[in-house]
Amino acid sequence: MKKFDVVVIGAGPAGYVAAIRCAQLGLSTAVADKWIGKDGKPAPGGTCLNVGCIPSKALLESSEQFYQAAHKFESHGIRFKGIDVDVPAMIQRKDKVVQTLTSGVQYLLKKNGIAWLPGEAKLLSPQSIEVAPHGGGQPDAIEARYIIIATGSSPRELPNVPLDGAQIVDSTGALEFKSVPGNLVIIGAGVIGLELGSVWKRLGSKVVLLEAMDSFLPMVDDQIAQAAQKEFEHQGLDIRLGARVLSGKAGRKKVAVTYEDSKGAHEIECDNLVVAVGRKPNTERLNAEGVGLLLDERGFIHVDDYCRTNLPNVFAIGDVVRGPMLAHKGSEEGVMVAERLAGEQTRINYDVIPWVIYTAPEIAWVGKTERQLKQAARPYKTGVFPLSASGRAKAMAETAGLVKVISDAANDRILGVHMFAPSASELIMEAVVAMEFAASTEDIQRIVHAHPSISEAFHEAALAVDGRSLHI
Numbered sequence: 515m516k517k518f519d520v521v522v523i524g525a526g527p528a529g530y531v532a533a534i535r536c537a538q539l540g541l542s543t544a545v546a547d548k549w550i551g552k553d554g555k556p557a558p559g560g561t562c563l564n565v566g567c568i569p570s571k572a573l574l575e576s577s578e579q580f581y582q583a584a585h586k587f588e589s590h591g592i593r594f595k596g597i598d599v600d601v602p603a604m605i606q607r608k609d610k611v612v613q614t615l616t617s618g619v620q621y622l623l624k625k626n627g628i629a630w631l632p633g634e635a636k637l638l639s640p641q642s643i644e645v646a647p648h649g650g651g652q653p654d655a656i657e658a659r660y661i662i663i664a665t666g667s668s669p670r671e672l673p674n675v676p677l678d679g680a681q682i683v684d685s686t687g688a689l690e691f692k693s694v695p696g697n698l699v700i701i702g703a704g705v706i707g708l709e710l711g712s713v714w715k716r717l718g719s720k721v722v723l724l725e726a727m728d729s730f731l732p733m734v735d736d737q738i739a740q741a742a743q744k745e746f747e748h749q750g751l752d753i754r755l756g757a758r759v760l761s762g763k764a765g766r767k768k769v770a771v772t773y774e775d776s777k778g779a780h781e782i783e784c785d786n787l788v789v790a791v792g793r794k795p796n797t798e799r800l801n802a803e804g805v806g807l808l809l810d811e812r813g814f815i816h817v818d819d820y821c822r823t824n825l826p827n828v829f830a831i832g833d834v835v836r837g838p839m840l841a842h843k844g845s846e847e848g849v850m851v852a853e854r855l856a857g858e859q860t861r862i863n864y865d866v867i868p869w870v871i872y873t874a875p876e877i878a879w880v881g882k883t884e885r886q887l888k889q890a891a892r893p894y895k896t897g898v899f900p901l902s903a904s905g906r907a908k909a910m911a912e913t914a915g916l917v918k919v920i921s922d923a924a925n926d927r928i929l930g931v932h933m934f935a936p937s938a939s940e941l942i943m944e945a946v947v948a949m950e951f952a953a954s955t956e957d958i959q960r961i962v963h964a965h966p967s968i969s970e971a972f973h974e975a976a977l978a979v980d981g982r983s984l985h986i
């Protein structure tokens with residue numbers, strides 16, 4: 515039996531980062547992963563690199579460039595004739611980006627002396643696992659002082675909407691369309707629905723989003739969600755709230771979708787249907803019950819604040835445990851567990867994890883929303899700055915959106931920052947750093963911000979908290 519200090523199950527952003535940090539700290543480490551890439555070879559990187567964060571951002575970038583060229587260049591005085599989308603070339607570029615990054619992870623594992631075990635793993639005991647190699651053959655038994663489970667998540671399916679991998683697909687299939695669907699229906703107006711809906715809308719699809727909830731993006735601050743819904747509808751996304759899907763059936767050419775809302779039952783036809791209704795943890799095939807590993811009622815592995823499971827020396831991180839399903843959250847949990855195994859006291863500030871939705875403009879936030887503070891009866895003050903008053907946004911012709919700062923009414927400490935702005939994924943990090951250092955809005959008010967820049971909108975929103983706005 516092979517022996518290691520640590521064996522990690524799953525090489526997504528949680529697992530491979532945990533493995534690298536373990537190896538850096540001198541622990542002998544192995545990582546098992548069952549993912550097979552588009553080229554038919556084992557590929558580390560998990561959902562994020564293979565079919566998630568990276569390929570979706572590659573297509574968001576390509577589609578935005580097309581949209582700018584087709585619809586926005588003229589307002590800058592740039593005219594040209596004939597513009598076309600080559601979807602296979604776009605998908606090929608996306609695949610190349612993915613392939614470069616997954617082989618980069620493979621290189622990092624090797625460089626750090628981490629044993630790479632391609633195949634499906636299951637728990638044999640709290641200190642051993644078995645890895646079944648791809649294509650059959652004798653499973654490898656591995657013994658380790660510590661096991662870190664990072665098996666991630668998979669798309670949730672709907673019982674009356676069977677996927678066929680062509681007309682009816684999940685998020686993975688929606689990254690692989692061979693041409694632009696004429697009519698695209700997406701079930702779920704959440705993060706994936708909006709990002710992938712934006713990709714295909716920009717390329718020319720008519721996109722309908724069917725969302726079961728009555729409110730749009732309920733986890734986002736209400737003011738930002740309202741502005742975003744208005745802007746996305748202006749961009750042409752047909753967002754239908756309170757729409758409960760009853761069925762989706764692929765026909766010879768079209769897909770029939772039935773749903774009901776407050777006005778009754780409806781049927782629509784489309785060329786492609788995407789199911790984007792959330793994700794479920796990958797715990798079904800781990801033999802959790804066999805070794806006594808505690809799962810919660812939704813199948814997530816039960817862990818404490820330090821990612822310790824109920825079994826001594828078994829840890830779990832990333833999408834397979836509670837908390838937001840975000841790559842950076844999983845990676846930080848990987849670092850925390852590795853460092854604690856090496857005797858350090860690392861912890862994560864779960865209150866200050868940034869979220870980004872990569873629409874145009876991007877939605878980004880950190881900390882509390884107004885609704886959460888109202889529910890907690892915590893007195894707060896707010897400041898808002900619209901992008902329409904930003905010189906840089908005007909120069910960029912990107913004036914939709916706003917930045918909002920929420921701070922404690924008693925001591926001025928920043929409690930939440932919410933943005934709907936170009937490059938909000940980058941801008942939000944100023945707020946994250948500020949909150950990690952327990953900054954007040956006055957701290958931000960007194961920091962010199964470069965002009966002209968979109969970051970001035972954050973400065974102005976902080977000024978607005980105390981009625982001190984300068985440019986509105």
Ligand code: FAD
Nearest residue numbers: 524526527528548560561562566567635666832833839841
């Ligand atoms: P995963 O990335 O799911 O990796 C788990 C790995 O474990 C997989 O490789 C799997 O094959 C392997 N595995 C599972 N079971 C076994 C087993 N029994 N044996 C061996 N191996 C096993 N997050 C962001 O932060 N930013 C984004 O922009 C973003 N965009 C996304 C876009 C899309 C379309 C999707 C679907 C997700 C996106 N996410 C994004 C979410 C992000 O992908 C996940 O939060 C992240 O991948 C979770 O990392 P993980 O390591 O926990 O799990």
Ligand code: NAD
Nearest residue numbers: 702703704705706707724725726759790791792839870871
């Ligand atoms: P989500 O939870 O963001 O959205 C799913 C939506 O589907 C919800 O609004 C839900 O109300 C709706 N829904 C559920 N059942 C439905 C039904 N039967 N009919 C109609 N609507 C229904 O989930 P997602 O968009 O699938 O994404 C999964 C997770 O992946 C996200 O929560 C996020 O953690 C992660 N992700 C992150 C990013 C990012 O960070 N930019 C991007 C993509 C995915």
